Amino acid sequence: MKKVIIGNYSASYAVLRSRVEVISAYPITPQTQIVEFLSELCGSGDLKARFLKVESEHSALASLIGASSAGARTFTATSSQGLALMHELLHWTSGARLPVVMVNVNRALAPSWNIWADQTDSLSQRDTGWIQVYCETGQEIFDLTVMAYRIAETVMLPVMIAYDAFYLSHTSEPVDIPEQGEVDSFLPAYSPGVFLDIKHPAALGSMASPKYFMEMRHDQQCAMEKVEEVFTGSAGEYNEIFGRGYGIIETYMLHDAGKVIICASTMAGTVRSVIDAMRKDGERVGLLKIRLFRPFPAEEIRRALDGKKLAIVIDRNLSPGLGGIFAQEVKSALYSAPNPPDVIGIIAGLGGRDVTPELIKSIIIDSESDSRSGKSIIWKGLNKGGGA
Amino acid sequence: MTIKKNSSNSPVIPMVSVSNISMKNNYTGNWGYVFPEAASRISPCEAACPLAVPVSSIIKEIGSGRMKKAAALARWENPLPSICGRVCPHPCESSCSRKDFDEAIAIHALERISGDEPSPGPHRIRKAAGKKIAVIGGGPSGIAAAYYLLLLGHRVTIFDAGRKIGGILRYGIPEYRLPEKILDSSLKDLLALKPEIIPGQSLGKDFTFGDLKKYQYIFLGTGAGNSIKPEGISGDNSLVRPGKEVLAMTGREIAGTFGDNVIIIGGGNTAIDTARSLLRAGKKPLILYRRELDDMPAFRNEVEDAIEEGVEIITGSIAREIITKKGKITGVTCVRVSPGNSGKKRKGILSELKGSEFSLRADDVISAIGEAAGIPWGEDFIAHDSSGIITDRFGRTSMAGIFAGGDILPHPRLVVNALASGKKAAIFMDAHINRLNLDEVFDKTSICSGGHSFMRYLDLIKKPADTRGIQAQASCAEIKINHAYYRRGVRKAGHKLNPEARKTNFKEIKSGLDNESAVSEAMRCFQCGKCTLCRNCILFCPDYSITKQKDGTGIVIDYDHCKGCGICAEECPGGFIRMDMEGDR
Numbered sequence: 006m007k008k009v010i011i012g013n014y015s016a017s018y019a020v021l022r023s024r025v026e027v028i029s030a031y032p033i034t035p036q037t038q039i040v041e042f043l044s045e046l047c048g049s050g051d052l053k054a055r056f057l058k059v060e061s062e063h064s065a066l067a068s069l070i071g072a073s074s075a076g077a078r079t080f081t082a083t084s085s086q087g088l089a090l091m092h093e094l095l096h097w098t099s100g101a102r103l104p105v106v107m108v109n110v111n112r113a114l115a116p117s118w119n120i121w122a123d124q125t126d127s128l129s130q131r132d133t134g135w136i137q138v139y140c141e142t143g144q145e146i147f148d149l150t151v152m153a154y155r156i157a158e159t160v161m162l163p164v165m166i167a168y169d170a171f172y173l174s175h176t177s178e179p180v181d182i183p184e185q186g187e188v189d190s191f192l193p194a195y196s197p198g199v200f201l202d203i204k205h206p207a208a209l210g211s212m213a214s215p216k217y218f219m220e221m222r223h224d225q226q227c228a229m230e231k232v233e234e235v236f237t238g239s240a241g242e243y244n245e246i247f248g249r250g251y252g253i254i255e256t257y258m259l260h261d262a263g264k265v266i267i268c269a270s271t272m273a274g275t276v277r278s279v280i281d282a283m284r285k286d287g288e289r290v291g292l293l294k295i296r297l298f299r300p301f302p303a304e305e306i307r308r309a310l311d312g313k314k315l316a317i318v319i320d321r322n323l324s325p326g327l328g329g330i331f332a333q334e335v336k337s338a339l340y341s342a343p344n345p346p347d348v349i350g351i352i353a354g355l356g357g358r359d360v361t362p363e364l365i366k367s368i369i370i371d372s373e374s375d376s377r378s379g380k381s382i383i384w385k386g387l388n389k390g391g392g393a
Numbered sequence: 394m395t396i397k398k399n400s401s402n403s404p405v406i407p408m409v410s411v412s413n414i415s416m417k418n419n420y421t422g423n424w425g426y427v428f429p430e431a432a433s434r435i436s437p438c439e440a441a442c443p444l445a446v447p448v449s450s451i452i453k454e455i456g457s458g459r460m461k462k463a464a465a466l467a468r469w470e471n472p473l474p475s476i477c478g479r480v481c482p483h484p485c486e487s488s489c490s491r492k493d494f495d496e497a498i499a500i501h502a503l504e505r506i507s508g509d510e511p512s513p514g515p516h517r518i519r520k521a522a523g524k525k526i527a528v529i530g531g532g533p534s535g536i537a538a539a540y541y542l543l544l545l546g547h548r549v550t551i552f553d554a555g556r557k558i559g560g561i562l563r564y565g566i567p568e569y570r571l572p573e574k575i576l577d578s579s580l581k582d583l584l585a586l587k588p589e590i591i592p593g594q595s596l597g598k599d600f601t602f603g604d605l606k607k608y609q610y611i612f613l614g615t616g617a618g619n620s621i622k623p624e625g626i627s628g629d630n631s632l633v634r635p636g637k638e639v640l641a642m643t644g645r646e647i648a649g650t651f652g653d654n655v656i657i658i659g660g661g662n663t664a665i666d667t668a669r670s671l672l673r674a675g676k677k678p679l680i681l682y683r684r685e686l687d688d689m690p691a692f693r694n695e696v697e698d699a700i701e702e703g704v705e706i707i708t709g710s711i712a713r714e715i716i717t718k719k720g721k722i723t724g725v726t727c728v729r730v731s732p733g734n735s736g737k738k739r740k741g742i743l744s745e746l747k748g749s750e751f752s753l754r755a756d757d758v759i760s761a762i763g764e765a766a767g768i769p770w771g772e773d774f775i776a777h778d779s780s781g782i783i784t785d786r787f788g789r790t791s792m793a794g795i796f797a798g799g800d801i802l803p804h805p806r807l808v809v810n811a812l813a814s815g816k817k818a819a820i821f822m823d824a825h826i827n828r829l830n831l832d833e834v835f836d837k838t839s840i841c842s843g844g845h846s847f848m849r850y851l852d853l854i855k856k857p858a859d860t861r862g863i864q865a866q867a868s869c870a871e872i873k874i875n876h877a878y879y880r881r882g883v884r885k886a887g888h889k890l891n892p893e894a895r896k897t898n899f900k901e902i903k904s905g906l907d908n909e910s911a912v913s914e915a916m917r918c919f920q921c922g923k924c925t926l927c928r929n930c931i932l933f934c935p936d937y938s939i940t941k942q943k944d945g946t947g948i949v950i951d952y953d954h955c956k957g958c959g960i961c962a963e964e965c966p967g968g969f970i971r972m973d974m975e976g977d978r
Contacts, residue, residue: 102407161407198404199411202395211412224408 012173013038019150027072029057062087073103076200085112099134104157121357122169139269143178253297262291303338328382425957434922438485445844456915464510478505499886519546530614532560534799537815543586554595564641568899617764617800628715636667636761647674652756659761660689788818841869872968930961
């Protein structure tokens with residue numbers, strides 16, 4: 006059944022179809038509609054879940070840690086400051102190997118207060134042990150959220166579904182919402198291997214001395230290393246049932262491209278239209294969209310960029326003191342490549358500033374001279390007098 | 394924790410740490426610097442009660458539907474709960490915490506129903522073999538003194554000026570506020586203790602202190618029976634009659650004694666009671682009060698009731714002359730007065746307004762401007778001043794062995810204060826007889842520097858009784874109520890007859906609560922400072938350091954593991970748990 010809905014409702018529908026049992030969230034723009042709609046679904050009885058109203062994002066995730074430990078399928082959604090407030094518990098969730106699924110609507114971190122798109126919030130949580138997936142369309146939000154439960158519950162790691170504030174959260178698109186039976190055939194009920202049981206009291210996550218601790222982190226890393234395979238397998242099955250396939254990366258016009266734009270989320274759509282226009286003028290440009298950010302698909306990226314001349318990474322985020330986070334990761338992945346392209350890191354669109362086709366075009370046109378300049382960060386679209 | 398092995402879809406078993414041994418060997422309690430104190434506290438209502446009635450405990454019994462227990466408990470600190478439930482202005486309700494939330498609990502109505510429930514009978518503490526004690530005056534203070542002295546095993550003789558004991562309760566409070574049959578049934582417990590009662594005996598008239606030599610102790614509770622005569626009125630002042638005369642009469646007696654138009658001078662409870670009694674006997678009462686309506690010392694609601702019934706009140710005016718014709722009153726000349734611009738409303742000196750004289754028709758004039766303590770035994774025998782007998786804080790007069798209480802003391806003239814002073818005198822008389830340290834008894838029996846508790850006295854003298862201990866452990870610390878845990882409700886306080894239905898007869902105006910309403914009213918009570926076993930603290934404690942007491946009567950805090958986070962105190966609805974500094978725990 007197709008519905009024209011905003012990206013946030015697409016996430017809510019995915020939670021409904023995934024038969025989530027416990028939802029705990031604290032409202033924050035631009036995430037609010039997701040949980041508002043879910044609370045209505047819980048209230049109407051369409052979704053048989055416990056909806057916990059909590060006093061903060063910290064408590065939202067803390068309560069899901071409890072619920073998930075007891076074997077429930079869980080969901081939360083947040084954004085920006087809310088995600089930052091969860092930080093301690095992000096580590097706990099992954100370390101405790103709990104398959105919590107969260108939506109993070111990418112929004113700039115204050116100050117200054119800014120509610121618009123910026124990916125620094127989720128990217129700066131890259132080391133917390135969560136699987137991270139970046140979406141471009143409303144349909145992708147639905148499909149990847151349903152898939153997220155399958156992946157999370159297979160490898161026993163939490164998943165964060167990230168998408169851009171307003172460009173996606175508040176923009177209406179037609180989204181196919183499959184029937185419940187179909188989703189059930191893809192996503193079985195959660196059946197944990199270890200769970201809290203009052204008949205056999207125990208404490209999970211208790212003290213582990215130096216003698217034991219490292220092995221748990223090793224096990225966690227091993228689980229992360231299985232994610233690409235599990236993702237690909239799940240995506241394949243999903244494609245068979247629903248006719249929509251997703252790779253851990255996605256490419257466009259890459260086969261003969263000399264220059265490759267690398268980005269994630271909604272910006273990719275704009276890049277595609279610029280590529281189409283510039284290819285008419287003979288410029289061989291391609292796109293590499295990163296969908297799975299953690300674990301980072303280094304091997305896939307190395308393979309995709311083999312023999313390319315120049316990789317232009319556009320980051321709607323900033324790690325002050327080094328630059329764009331995608332750029333760092335791409336550079337790091339290419340270090341061991343036999344034939345790597347040059348990489349330039351572009352910072353653009355922070356705090357929801359539009360990354361227009363014109364800007365992308367100018368980035369491509371300037372890319373060779375920018376590459377020669379030796380600058381590690383190239384700022385695009387700054388107001389005059391704004392530095393750089 | 395359960396691990397699923399070999400299940401159909403063989404889920405991944407992640408490597409996580411699991412503990413199934415107790416964490417109790419980790420004494421996290423030593424990290425804290427403040428700790429919760431879980432202790433019963435005196436509720437504001439109890440602190441406000443001059444009689445130290447364990448209000449919250451009585452209400453708890455009513456709320457649980459245990460009316461018999463409530464009836465027993467209500468009689469430990471107050472020998473006359475049925476009466477106080479009707480006539481006491483209830484300072485407890487003014488201090489009720491519920492007042493800041495919706496409405497104060499109708500404590501008077503709950504006291505009334507616990508008093509109207511038949512008494513299980515008095516519990517004698519000692520056998521009747523104690524000292525011979527004379528109680529002079531069978532009003533509320535004398536009743537209380539005699540009752541507690543009898544419980545403590547003393548032999549009591551009550552001398553009373555009236556035909557029957559009761560004093561002001563029988564001869565001063567009109568039937569429509571306190572039916573005589575309620576008084577009679579309230580006195581059953583006292584009479585069951587077999588005091589010797591000598592009626593019709595007035596001290597100074599029918600007998601003297603000299604006649605009381607065989608009594609080792611005397612309690613003096615002769616009340617304030619001397620009506621004050623208004624000054625500055627010309628004409629035949631002797632025809633003015635005191636209000637208390639009306640109040641001692643039946644309706645038929647009033648009808649036959651007074652003319653139709655009666656002017657009552659005054660603004661206190663006696664004036665209002667007198668006017669309303671006259672009205673009920675078919676007269677046309679008119680109250681003449683020198684200040685404004687708001688300044689009247691009478692209970693506010695009684696004034697309102699009187700106006701509703703049609704009692705006329707002329708304020709800001711005084712009587713100047715009684716007009717008589719052939720030795721009979723025919724009218725009163727009045728004049729308007731004003732406190733001027735002195736700014737002092739109730740105390741400002743009144744001056745007559747020139748040219749404001751007016752005349753009222755009257756067949757009778759009644760003075761109800763106050764009563765003075767009657768001191769009929771000679772000026773210098775016992776120390777006193779213009780406001781009454783002087784006693785020390787134990788109720789002792791200047792004469793050894795003579796204690797005093799009730800309205801001959803300069804305390805507020807409320808039944809509850811009279812009862813409290815009688816009870817206090819009984820406690821200290823007994824303590825004196827038993828050579829106890831009176832200062833210690835004073836400290837250990839006083840409830841938050843208010844009334845003295847008989848139950849605490851029993852604790853002190855180690856005399857077992859099943860309902861004791863209720864207030865023994867309680868402290869007077871401030872109580873914080875967490876309103877989030879309560880629903881707003883509607884106060885149930887019984888009904889009042891409408892003015893038309895009540896103004897022609899002496900039927901009791903206010904009805905009590907039925908059992909069901911009483912239970913629901915009692916359940917509104919916050920139980921300030923008491924543990925209601927709501928289990929909130931047990932649920933919220935992040936350290937699992939609060940458990941239910943083995944006997945189920947309260948909670949236990951495990952200080953070895955409590956880190957002092959304060960959540961229990963915050964979430965304790967009724968302020969039973971409170972954070973305290975280290976060392977106080």
